[in-house]
Amino acid sequence: MIFGPTPLEEAKGAILAHSLRLPGKVLKKGTVLDDEAIAAIRDGGKREVITARLEAGDVPENDAAERLAVTLTAPLIARSRAATGRVNLLAETAGLLVIDEKRINAINAIDESLTVATLPNYTPVAIKEMIATIKVIPFAVPGPVLGVVEAVARGGKAPLFAIRPFRPLKVGLVLTELPGIKESVMEGAVEATTARVEDLRGSMLPVERVRHEEAQIGDALNRLRRAGAELLLVAGASAVVDRRDVGPAGIVRAGGEILHFGMPVDPGNLLCLGRIGEIPAMVLPGCARSPKLNGFDWVLQRIFAGVPVTAADVMGMGVGGLLKEIEVRPLPREQAPRVAPPAIAPRRARSVAALILAAGRSRRMAPLNKLLVADTQGIPMVARVVDNALGSHARPVIVVTGHERDRVEEALAGRPVHFAHAEDYAEGLSASLKAGLAALPPEAEGVVICLGDMPLVSGPMLDRLIAAFDPEEGRAIVMPTFRGKQGNPMLWAREFLPEMLSITGDVGARHLVGKHADRMVEVEMADDAVLRDFDTMEALKGLPLGAKAG
Structure with missing residues (x-):
């Protein structure tokens, strides 16, 4: 692979190494440059661009990740779709993860272009939990290198990964x-x-x-x-x-x-x-x-x-075997320093609020209000969404009301939430978004925007997004994915509030992602809850909670 500055005259078919912000357009890292992209770069005043160009025998990143994933996949282990040189391996049943550590280490020692990261050996895993991730570091892997890696992966008497289901003893x-x-x-x-x-x-x-x-x-x-x-x-x-x-x-x-x-x-x-x-x-x-x-x-x-x-x-269980939380013992008086050394403060948790959009008119389910549809336990859909948010570390939880405001607030009675009413909710999603953002406390560093018709997104899922959120590290927008497909809810840093408040019409903030691609990180989830909304009666038939009209 040839990497470095490339004149635009030679850039067709090359891979863009870094995202480019151009007038009215963003070209994302990894884009294969065609005539249109090259023209846009030239119109932006550039005469060369940093690219990666594949040579004979190079295997593109997604193809390489997929080939290695096929080699590592074993019974009771599934794999995600390859995206940005990454494939995740997932448990198809609950059990104990057993790994051939020597072969994993051998694979990671072959070449810097290919990596495999796993959970610790002998970790109990739940169904659909991610157990490992394969990541191709550059944009391509030399074919001979990939061949050696595949040979090592196949070289043992047993699979590299095994899920040993728990037995009913x-x-x-x-x-x-x-x-x-x-x-x-x-x-x-x-x-x-x-x-x-x-x-x-x-x-x-x-x-x-x-x-x-x-x-x-x-x-x-x-x-x-x-x-x-x-x-x-x-x-x-x-x-x-x-x-x-x-x-x-x-x-x-x-x-x-x-x-x-x-x-x-x-x-x-x-x-x-x-x-x-x-x-x-x-x-x-x-x-x-x-x-x-x-x-x-x-x-x-x-x-x-x-x-x-x-x-x-x-x-052999000693490494990692210190599970006890022990208070630091004081030094003997004669050994104690005259002035105590400064304590090393632990990393401060990010303050993230949850915003639940519950103002819409539910036109696709009229005359029913989809947010008030109850499951077999009698709990309305919007209450499920709120309970999930309350089960996360996000605080405060703010619910934006609009259509049937009184009924929505009644459905959430007794729950520790704040309400923000969107008077102009009929103007579309942007009106609800603005009402909610205006109610954010000043100390909130970020906000996770939840849709009121996605009751399967759990508190732990929201916590995975919050754990990935770090604007200082460039993770200012956090987007959940399932098998590479982008979903909701999304978490946004406070720095984007001015742009979000300027949105008009029946649209949300998702379109801003393209403008700030360098500030966005994707977080793979163990199931498809982040892709599933319920806005029609047909969709409600697939609701695991067993919905009924309410």
Whole structure:
């Protein structure tokens, strides 16, 4: 690939390296220059432009990303459409992500033009969650380089990526008792364990409560085995401190063995891993009574996913195993400095407001108001949208009213939102937008503009947009996408408010994206909620909430 300044006379067919703002037109980075584009550049007063020109054997960025994605795709893994040299890999089922880390590292070491970024190994993933992204850095990859990468990707005995679905295991729990132990502590251990098991699709057998004695534990474990337990757990009234302690000894008493005691994960240090025949058996650390993440979770997830857990696996969990939040201990007085060093402030969260446009006349569904259509639970569509916004970090949440103002406000009664009424809502979308923007508090650095007929956009989706928002880093406009297709809602920095306030007619602000392409970032979503609005009765038939007229 040839990169650098190119005279316009030689630029036809070349790839534009940087976005160009021309009078009345923006040419985006990656545009393949044709006669019309070259004429526009020349009319803009330029005689040369920075381009990338492909040479023989070069594979264009999208083709290269797609070829590598095909190689990496495995059962239960889907891929998005290639766009701007990127393809995302997505989980098609819930389960545990298992990665061949050595081969991923080998691929990333071959050439700087191709990269693969993944979630951490052994991460639990939900259906449609993104597990990896393939990114071609330049505009093309040399063919021989891509061939080597594909060979490495295919070179293992197993796929580079695997989603191991969680299995519906039956779990037996032995709960040991000592005099003086509060019943609430015992109940807490059962509740926390049951929640963990059920989250992984498992089920609990009736709990065995016995005295904190080796023989009692061993007998209880054998009863649970006969009842069909596929995983055995011991929650001791007293913390285990040695592999020969009461809990581990109970596993041995039941005919089992101890594989490893202790783990380099905190909390979770005192986990004891064993087995009775082919059935995994564990003595739980005290922290397992808490719902907070600990080392027990890491082992439990692998077992439910059918991934063997050995002593070596446990000992390899140290990197990243510091899960505990520990307060900084003060220095001894004689070592303390006379003047405390300045604290390093954490990065301040961006202040983003949510603006919900709910003023329209719903002409395509007349005489019904689509925003007041209720689902089977009796919740109007606009209330679903508002609840999703309230479930995000966006504050305040401002609802713009217009048509049937009183009914919309009544539908949202009791919710902590602010209302902004668009008196001239009949003039179109721009009137609603202006009314909402005028109500923004001065401290809001950005605003996410939500449409009242998109009830499937969840709070976590809005938080993904907010997390990507950073005007100082050039991410001043954040647009959600699904498989490369652009959707809503969009997040805008305050700097665009003057232009947004000047919009007229029945249009929103989306057309401003082309003018500010260099300030926009796309955020891929795990499902198509950002593409789905419900503005006709036909569309409402596909509403998962089961809509009915209200």
